[in-house]
Amino acid sequence: MKKDKKMTLTLPVEELMSCGHLACQGCGATLAMRDMLKALGQKTALCIPACCWAVIDGAYPYSSLDVPIYHCAFETAASTATGVKAGLEMTGDTETTVVAWAGDGGTFDIGLQALSGAAERNEDIIYVCYDNEAYMNTGIQRSSATPYGAWTTTTPVKHFKNRPKKDISAIMAAHGIPYIATASIAYPEDFVKKMKKAKDISGTRFFHVFAPCPTGWKSRPDDSVKLARMAVQNAVFPLFEIEDGTKLTLNMKLKDKKPIKDYLRLQGRFRHLTEDQIAAMQAEVDARWLRLLERAGD
Amino acid sequence: MKKVMMGNHALSYGAMLSRARVISAYPITPQTQVVELLSEMCADGSLDARFIKVESEHSAMASCIGASVAGARTFTATSAQGLALMHEMLHWASGGRHPVVMGNINRSMAPGWSIWTDQNDSLSERDTGWMQYYCSSNQEVLDTVIQAFKVSEALMIPAMVILDAFSLSHTYEVVELPDQAEVDKFLPPFDPEIRLTPKDPHAFGGLTSPEHYFELRYKLEMDMQKAPALIEETGREYEKLFGRRLGLVDPYLCDDAGLILVTSGTAGSTARVAVDALRQAGVKAGNLRIKVLRPFPFEVVRAILRKAAKVAVVDRNISYGAHGIFYQEVKSALYGRPGMPPVFGFIAGLGGRDITVDTFKEVVDHTLGHEAADEAIVWIGVKK
Amino acid sequence: MKDKKAKKIVFRSADDMPTMVISIGSQTHNKTGAWRNIRPEIDLGRCLKCGICWKFCPEPSIEIVDEWPVVDYDYCKGCGICAEECPAKCIVMVEEKR
Numbered sequence: 001m002k003k004d005k006k007m008t009l010t011l012p013v014e015e016l017m018s019c020g021h022l023a024c025q026g027c028g029a030t031l032a033m034r035d036m037l038k039a040l041g042q043k044t045a046l047c048i049p050a051c052c053w054a055v056i057d058g059a060y061p062y063s064s065l066d067v068p069i070y071h072c073a074f075e076t077a078a079s080t081a082t083g084v085k086a087g088l089e090m091t092g093d094t095e096t097t098v099v100a101w102a103g104d105g106g107t108f109d110i111g112l113q114a115l116s117g118a119a120e121r122n123e124d125i126i127y128v129c130y131d132n133e134a135y136m137n138t139g140i141q142r143s144s145a146t147p148y149g150a151w152t153t154t155t156p157v158k159h160f161k162n163r164p165k166k167d168i169s170a171i172m173a174a175h176g177i178p179y180i181a182t183a184s185i186a187y188p189e190d191f192v193k194k195m196k197k198a199k200d201i202s203g204t205r206f207f208h209v210f211a212p213c214p215t216g217w218k219s220r221p222d223d224s225v226k227l228a229r230m231a232v233q234n235a236v237f238p239l240f241e242i243e244d245g246t247k248l249t250l251n252m253k254l255k256d257k258k259p260i261k262d263y264l265r266l267q268g269r270f271r272h273l274t275e276d277q278i279a280a281m282q283a284e285v286d287a288r289w290l291r292l293l294e295r296a297g298d
Numbered sequence: 299m300k301k302v303m304m305g306n307h308a309l310s311y312g313a314m315l316s317r318a319r320v321i322s323a324y325p326i327t328p329q330t331q332v333v334e335l336l337s338e339m340c341a342d343g344s345l346d347a348r349f350i351k352v353e354s355e356h357s358a359m360a361s362c363i364g365a366s367v368a369g370a371r372t373f374t375a376t377s378a379q380g381l382a383l384m385h386e387m388l389h390w391a392s393g394g395r396h397p398v399v400m401g402n403i404n405r406s407m408a409p410g411w412s413i414w415t416d417q418n419d420s421l422s423e424r425d426t427g428w429m430q431y432y433c434s435s436n437q438e439v440l441d442t443v444i445q446a447f448k449v450s451e452a453l454m455i456p457a458m459v460i461l462d463a464f465s466l467s468h469t470y471e472v473v474e475l476p477d478q479a480e481v482d483k484f485l486p487p488f489d490p491e492i493r494l495t496p497k498d499p500h501a502f503g504g505l506t507s508p509e510h511y512f513e514l515r516y517k518l519e520m521d522m523q524k525a526p527a528l529i530e531e532t533g534r535e536y537e538k539l540f541g542r543r544l545g546l547v548d549p550y551l552c553d554d555a556g557l558i559l560v561t562s563g564t565a566g567s568t569a570r571v572a573v574d575a576l577r578q579a580g581v582k583a584g585n586l587r588i589k590v591l592r593p594f595p596f597e598v599v600r601a602i603l604r605k606a607a608k609v610a611v612v613d614r615n616i617s618y619g620a621h622g623i624f625y626q627e628v629k630s631a632l633y634g635r636p637g638m639p640p641v642f643g644f645i646a647g648l649g650g651r652d653i654t655v656d657t658f659k660e661v662v663d664h665t666l667g668h669e670a671a672d673e674a675i676v677w678i679g680v681k682k
Numbered sequence: 683m684k685d686k687k688a689k690k691i692v693f694r695s696a697d698d699m700p701t702m703v704i705s706i707g708s709q710t711h712n713k714t715g716a717w718r719n720i721r722p723e724i725d726l727g728r729c730l731k732c733g734i735c736w737k738f739c740p741e742p743s744i745e746i747v748d749e750w751p752v753v754d755y756d757y758c759k760g761c762g763i764c765a766e767e768c769p770a771k772c773i774v775m776v777e778e779k780r
Binding site for chain 3: 393394395454492500501502503504506510513514516517520521
């Protein structure tokens with residue numbers, strides 16, 4: 001019976017990403033790209049600044065994607081995408097979806113100005129931040145997306161990152177853009193659904209995608225999807241949408257919210273934390289989750 | 299049709315007649331009128347372009363590049379601090395082979411804040427792989443924008459059209475506006491074979507190892523070296539349709555000159571007046587106004603200057619720790635060839651200090667009064 | 683889907699290179715299977731055909747052939763996500779032989 005059974009496929013089958021790319025084993029960022037391209041299809045143009053994907057795609061003269069990519073300067077994902085969209089429209093192509101695809105460094109830090117500018121003007125682009133919580137491409141330095149408590153090369157154990165992760169969704173919501181969504185590589189169906197929804201919306205759409213990095217998190221490569229799932233289930237990285245900057249919808253209620261310590265334990269970057277520090281982090285996650293529930297009207 | 303307009307508006311009309319499709323710009327004194335007029339033209343439909351009101355000059359150039367690679371003719375304008383902020387992206391436009399045309403108003407670099415003219419802003423960018431045209435009349439500004447698009451798009455190299463702050467940007471002159479239909483004949487739509495499109499997907503500008511980078515930049519230089527001839531040819535084509543030609547340089551009474559002044563920008567037109575006055579007084583002076591600095595017009599500069607007994611370069615800029623920049627470039631162009639005249643170097647007019655006929659009289663007095671050219675800077679008009 | 687038989691590109695001179703800095707070939711010339719120390723082996727006898735291994739492969743080097751998951755060992759980097767995520771636990775990571 002099994003011989004006749006068809007494979008269960010919960011995502012579109014077409015692959016717009018080929019093998020041979022240069023990502024580390026177990027890279028979350030590649031799953032994020034793979035999922036997004038399945039949602040958007042081939043009529044897509046990407047603007048990729050300096051980040052892991054600037055290298056993952058492959059060196060000149062090769063590429064591993066079946067869509068065009070403009071590799072752009074670090075802080076220019078949003079401004080380049082703005083220009084590409086304008087150029088395509090003014091030369092008769094109003095169908096191609098233009099996507100700025102940047103890491104957390106190029107979004108939360110150096111790219112924030114261009115992103116804010118584009119969002120304020122409501123440029124017709126989809127901006128996707130794949131977040132591996134540090135400057136991984138340059139060797140694991142801290143960004144403002146690095147969570148409290150994490151080791152990085154510039155926040156060594158004796159000076160671990162002691163500022164909270166910047167709340168990028170709140171910043172984007174303050175711009176009043178039509179659509180914001182978080183997504184996780186452990187929930188690709190949710191990501192694809194949201195991306196397909198976003199494709200049909202005009203104006204600036206912002207995605208914050210959680211993409212574990214075994215190299216930078218000092219975690220096992222085979223744990224990447226598991227860690228992404230745990231982060232959703234313990235409310236470290238909740239799944240939600242914000243429409244028009246105000247209407248927040250939680251995509252996953254957590255009836256049985258898991259404690260963060262199991263999640264932290266699987267990552268070497270948190271190994272140095274004391275019980276007290278973990279307890280403080282748990283309190284912060286709980287408080288943030290409650291605020292989210294309030295905003296969602298639950 | 300003749301119109302009285304400021305230099306800034308000559309840039310706007312140049313972009314309009316060239317049918318720029320995407321304009322992305324950020325305001326800075328004294329460029330603001332360029333983009334204000336272009337905004338109005340987009341709003342009233344006389345220019346069919348998308349005007350992106352970006353939040354900084356860095357984003358202006360990044361979005362121009364994005365629009366250009368998507369296949370649109372793009373234009374922007376800036377000055378001084380804005381140009382400096384774009385610096386990273388200037389390299390990007392040339393290295394990426396994007397034919398963006400940009401107006402730059404030569405304004406002094408801060409600190410202290412100065413809105414007046416000198417050339418350090420654009421000259422700081424002379425190594426970025428952009429063509430540089432220095433203008434001395436509003437007519438020239440408008441004509442140069444149109445021709446710059448043609449040359450840039452043929453070579454896939456960006457270009458800046460440069461004019462002095464206030465002395466030209468805000469000075470009103472009569473400008474002949476070419477007929478749009480004639481400009482369309484001269485400058486067809488931008489239609490690049492390779493562009494960013496899902497119909498023909500490529501990754502642009504990916505990680506490039508030592509195995510390939512050298513050749514890519516060699517190719518850029520080889521194409522840049524085609525520019526002098528192409529600029530001359532384009533100028534002759536333009537002259538056929540519009541009656542005006544300006545090549546790489548603008549020589550005035552150089553053929554029989556004993557002393558040739560080398561100038562650029564509006565100082566270049568003041569120098570003509572000075573040359574006339576000097577000739578009246580019995581000095582056989584001439585003026586060589588350099589219009590195109592990049593690519594450097596070696597052959598034509600050598601051909602004109604070799605006839606003189608002395609050359610006096612007047613720079614409205616300085617490379618600290620060395621000398622004026624046009625001086626260095628001219629001197630190096632003449633070096634080592636037999637029969638070349640000595641080159642005297644002067645610096646005047648920084649920060650918008652006025653360059654007058656008297657400035658040139660002082661330059662000429664010094665030059666005639668010295669046998670050999672001193673290597674040290676000769677400062678004109680500084681209260682030492 | 684990019685051509686899996688893509689070859690390495692060699693330019694003899696600058697003239698062979700396009701003016702613009704563009705890719706002209708596929709990254710599939712790079713057989714990343716050489717990276718791995720461990721390889722996944724799928725026991726098709728216990729496979730549920732749930733599609734999860736295919737879904738979560740970051741390369742993606744698990745293809746669906748005749749409704750079965752098949753690992754492309756030319757490219758599989760041996761990350762182990764498929765084995766970790768398989769609900770039937772029918773994928774085992776074994777040491778790569780050289």
